[in-house]
Amino acid sequence: MFMRGLKRKCFDGEEDIEETLAGIKAIPSYNLQRQSLLDMSLVKLQLCHMLVEPNLCRSVLIANTVRQIQEEMTQDGTWQMINMQNTGQASVDRLVSTDILCRSSREQAEGKHVPGYSTFSKDFEGDQAQDSSETMSTASSVQALRNLQSNVWEMENSQENKGNFQKSLDQIFETLENKSPNSVEDLFSEVDNSYYDLDTMLTGMMSNTKMGHCDGLEPFPSPTTTTSSSNCKSDLNELDHIVEILVES
Amino acid sequence: MIPGLGNLMQDVLWCFSQVKGTIDVGVTEADIISTVEFNHTGELLATGDKGGRVVIFQREQESKNQPHRRGEYNVYSTFQSHEPEFDYLKSLEIEEKINKIRWLPQQNAAYFLLSTNDKTVKLWKVSERDKRPEGYNLKDEDGRLRDPSMITSLRVPVLRPMDLMVEATPRRVFANAHTYHINSISVNSDYETYMSADDLRINLWNFEITNQSFNIVDIKPANMEELTEVITAAEFHPHHCNTFVYSSSKGTIRLCDMRTSALCDRHAKFFEEPEDPSNRSFFSEIISSISDVKFSHSGRYIMTRDYLTVKVWDLNMENRPIETYQVHDYLRSKLCSLYENDCIFDKFECVWNGSDSVIMTGSYNNFFRMFDRNTKRDVTLEASRENSKPRAVLKPRKVCVGGKRRKDEISVDSLDFSKKILHTAWHPSENIIAVAATNNLYIFQDKVN
Numbered sequence: 001m002f003m004r005g006l007k008r009k010c011f012d013g014e015e016d017i018e019e020t021l022a023g024i025k026a027i028p029s030y031n032l033q034r035q036s037l038l039d040m041s042l043v044k045l046q047l048c049h050m051l052v053e054p055n056l057c058r059s060v061l062i063a064n065t066v067r068q069i070q071e072e073m074t075q076d077g078t079w080q081m082i083n084m085q086n087t088g089q090a091s092v093d094r095l096v097s098t099d100i101l102c103r104s105s106r107e108q109a110e111g112k113h114v115p116g117y118s119t120f121s122k123d124f125e126g127d128q129a130q131d132s133s134e135t136m137s138t139a140s141s142v143q144a145l146r147n148l149q150s151n152v153w154e155m156e157n158s159q160e161n162k163g164n165f166q167k168s169l170d171q172i173f174e175t176l177e178n179k180s181p182n183s184v185e186d187l188f189s190e191v192d193n194s195y196y197d198l199d200t201m202l203t204g205m206m207s208n209t210k211m212g213h214c215d216g217l218e219p220f221p222s223p224t225t226t227t228s229s230s231n232c233k234s235d236l237n238e239l240d241h242i243v244e245i246l247v248e249s
Numbered sequence: 250m251i252p253g254l255g256n257l258m259q260d261v262l263w264c265f266s267q268v269k270g271t272i273d274v275g276v277t278e279a280d281i282i283s284t285v286e287f288n289h290t291g292e293l294l295a296t297g298d299k300g301g302r303v304v305i306f307q308r309e310q311e312s313k314n315q316p317h318r319r320g321e322y323n324v325y326s327t328f329q330s331h332e333p334e335f336d337y338l339k340s341l342e343i344e345e346k347i348n349k350i351r352w353l354p355q356q357n358a359a360y361f362l363l364s365t366n367d368k369t370v371k372l373w374k375v376s377e378r379d380k381r382p383e384g385y386n387l388k389d390e391d392g393r394l395r396d397p398s399m400i401t402s403l404r405v406p407v408l409r410p411m412d413l414m415v416e417a418t419p420r421r422v423f424a425n426a427h428t429y430h431i432n433s434i435s436v437n438s439d440y441e442t443y444m445s446a447d448d449l450r451i452n453l454w455n456f457e458i459t460n461q462s463f464n465i466v467d468i469k470p471a472n473m474e475e476l477t478e479v480i481t482a483a484e485f486h487p488h489h490c491n492t493f494v495y496s497s498s499k500g501t502i503r504l505c506d507m508r509t510s511a512l513c514d515r516h517a518k519f520f521e522e523p524e525d526p527s528n529r530s531f532f533s534e535i536i537s538s539i540s541d542v543k544f545s546h547s548g549r550y551i552m553t554r555d556y557l558t559v560k561v562w563d564l565n566m567e568n569r570p571i572e573t574y575q576v577h578d579y580l581r582s583k584l585c586s587l588y589e590n591d592c593i594f595d596k597f598e599c600v601w602n603g604s605d606s607v608i609m610t611g612s613y614n615n616f617f618r619m620f621d622r623n624t625k626r627d628v629t630l631e632a633s634r635e636n637s638k639p640r641a642v643l644k645p646r647k648v649c650v651g652g653k654r655r656k657d658e659i660s661v662d663s664l665d666f667s668k669k670i671l672h673t674a675w676h677p678s679e680n681i682i683a684v685a686a687t688n689n690l691y692i693f694q695d696k697v698n
Binding site for chain 1: 367531535
């Protein structure tokens, strides 16, 4: 486990100064930097070049880094601590610091939904509609972040948390494989379109001070969910049809 | 001079020889050089680029009239090796970028090389034609068929000289064997087989057979959820045709013996250095990922390159390298920024000189580094247009870490991370090096006394 007392080489020589509640933008604390690193890594996993398959080595290394951070956070119990000490101002500050790190990539995410995110999901779809593929990859990352938050609410079940997080990361890797349409359908069923907005998602995570069970995380209201799910399903049928044709030929 | 033998760093002065490529400020992506390789005699130098093209340079015969021009390299052949493809099933483009070129030893008048992109390996034959037959009986000079009834006499076609033409023809295409991206190819010392390695598998091919290959390494987990390690590079032993090594993203090297089993999942040797706990950070694993592995010419050692160091391992000692050289340790405090801008994932290559006494690798700001294993001296040189006067001696460069910057030094923060030297090559027997700097190819030689 990485000792907090040791010199932290990963952050550019910045010192550990605790943030004041007055919200002065001091040099971020270790926990904050670690959180930023986590957010940056998750964004990196999503934002891969659309046209060409992502570099597997890079993805594996980033995913391992994410796992490492999560494990340390779980062991520290710091995740829970941060949220307990959460005041309105502090949370805003945290938002801002994350924002700085992720700004350029998130702007990309906001502005370019259509080109889509990760090509991990591409393996599923031959020529599915754009928003279906977005939904897929967003779902993967959403799962990752959603389950990350689930760790907060279920600190007493740390083993399970690891399992959840592992599972969400695993889903990212699962998408590398050509899977049967049935399992794809399962993933589709969990889709929530409101998570397109990375902003909203991160904001939702940070400001949610509710202590409670994981299930308590309510999805944001989304009137269009049903429609897009059915779109996904019809596209899935189309894919089946195409595969049939290919196999028969 | 004694080529490549016992060269002490203080005796070698590297000079600019040539540069190939345009000087344009804006670089066309397709022109970015992605691989450089000398052939076994050093007579030919091949480069591959992102646009799928291969350019082969040939060394001129040294002439007594111009002793200074010690055999310049000039374009010998250019051809399009790979084209962009589209994988319809995955809706993904397959890049035409040439990842690696490897030469076959010369067995007749023609030259053979392997070139590969992410998915397909091709065997190319490069041959010269300087004569052409004339005087056919059944067709005239334009190639049109003659009316047989008009032929009244027979003649023997003769070969007449013509302008030298170098033609490259694809002789074999080895396709559809890799699900993941090919990162390495290596010709076996039996000259009959070669291997191709992707992120998770290594395949063994026979040059004559294109529709089959043997899978000799497979590290793909049954459940992709458990994937935490990938193959990053692989190479055959230079003399033992049953032995090869492959490196991983976790900083380990495995040596395998193909005689033990068909699928070499169990290694014969496992090389890993124990982690230094004082240097531990969230980036430790990423910077330990090995980007290149090369056997020494002798076959006794292997060299590995990770993000900050080059290491030399003795095949007989698995628990730690025998030598470690710091390439650019001043980057250690910048890892977070380098992670953010993805530079931390850059894959640098490394090369041995002909006598295995000096090793070379690239860095940023168009710097490249050489380490003399005997004297333990090292030097940093730069490939730039400013130092490009003919036979100009390269001045050693220095990066200053903190405090006062001396006159000729450059500070870490001024380094240009977009100018990276990932690919270099060393002539097999002489002190001639080829350094790829984005879209330019620099050739340096040691000073002629």
